[in-house]
Amino acid sequence: MPVKQVTDDARFQAELSNAGASLVIVDFTASWCGPCQRMAPVFDSLSNKYTQAVFLKVDFDQCQDIAAAHGVxxxxxxxxxxxxxxxxxxRGADPASLEAKIQELVGQEPEGASSEKVQGHVDMSVFFDRSAQECLNESDDHPLAGCLTSGDGFLESDCDEQLIISLGFTQPVKLHSIxxxxxxxxxxxxxxLFINQPRTLGFDQAVGMEPIFVKDNQANTETTRINYLVIYGSPINMTNMGDFKRVAGKKGESH
Structure with missing residues (x-):
């Protein structure tokens, strides 16, 4: 897929909207920047390799408002x-790091998800805070992580059929369905279901309030199993503070 040149904010917002749930990679570049020119053919090559993603190029000098809005x-x-x-x-002219990040984020969209998406919403797994996940009564052999990706893994309860699943997000979100x-x-x-709490609940509390409380299963078997858990919704557009990093060097140039 060819790289699209963005010349103003209206076009930028339109491209983000049109992309829907597809990954969008935006290259902020400048004609006077040597590292930018070295990365240009790399970016073009990646756009042809990862055709499921959208690749945009924004001129740092021409689109200063866009750059400022996103902290560039x-x-x-x-x-x-x-x-x-x-x-x-x-940040920086590192082809290997760029492709690794693309692979990581493209891979977060489950296989076959395109035919199962909820109209107007996306799979929220890309916004999971991996450090804020917990499941009470999970099996040691089959913990929560096994059901959060589409694969051979699964989540299974341990001593009975009940589960309490707590999932944190990296930014505010609106949830639609599970x-x-x-x-x-x-x-x-x-x-x-109900809102996330600042601490994990116990099973006694879970009768009245719980993040995701699985009380029983379909056939009243000894354990409950979840092969894949998908949460659909939409992010509330706010800055993800986890994106900020201290950067050394002069303003206007990345190293």
């Missing part, structure tokens, strides 16, 4: 978006 003070800077929300920022994929007998039956 040095070039080259690469910013990654999905559903108009910023996922990550990468989908479970599970074996017919072991899949969740009674599921209760």
């Amino acid at each position: 003070t040095a070039v080259p800077t690469f910013i990654f978006f999905r559903a108009k929300a910023k996922l990550a920022t990468l 989908k479970f994929q599970a074996p017919s007998g072991q899949g969740p039956k009674t599921v209760k």
Whole structure:
């Protein structure tokens, strides 16, 4: 897919909107920047390799408002978006790091998700805070992480059929729906939801309030199993503070 040149904010916003849930990589560049010129053919090559993503190029001098709005003070800077929300920022002319970040973020979209998406919403797994995930009564052999990606892993309860799942997000989000994929007998039956709490709940509290409380399963078997847990929703457009890093060097140039 060819790289699209963005010349103003209206075009920039339109491209982000049109991309939907696809990954968008924005290259902030400048004609006077030597590292930018060295990265240009690399960026073009990656756009042809990762055709499921959208590649945009923004001139740092021509589009200063866009650069300022996204905290770009040095070039080259690469910013990654999905559903108009910023996922990550990468600074400097490092082809290997750029491709590694693209692979990481492209890979976060589950296989086959395009045919299962909820209209107007995206898979929120890209906004999970991996350091703020917890599941009470998870099996040591099959913990929560096993059901958060589409693969061979799964989550299974330990001593009975109940589970309490707490999922944190890297920024404010609006949740729309939850989908479970599970074996017919072991899949969740009674599921209760409510807002995230500052601390993990116990099972006694979970009768009345819980993040995701699985009370029982379809066939009343000893354990509950979840092969894949998907949460659909949309991010509230705010700055992800996890993107900020201290950068050395002169203003206007990245090293």
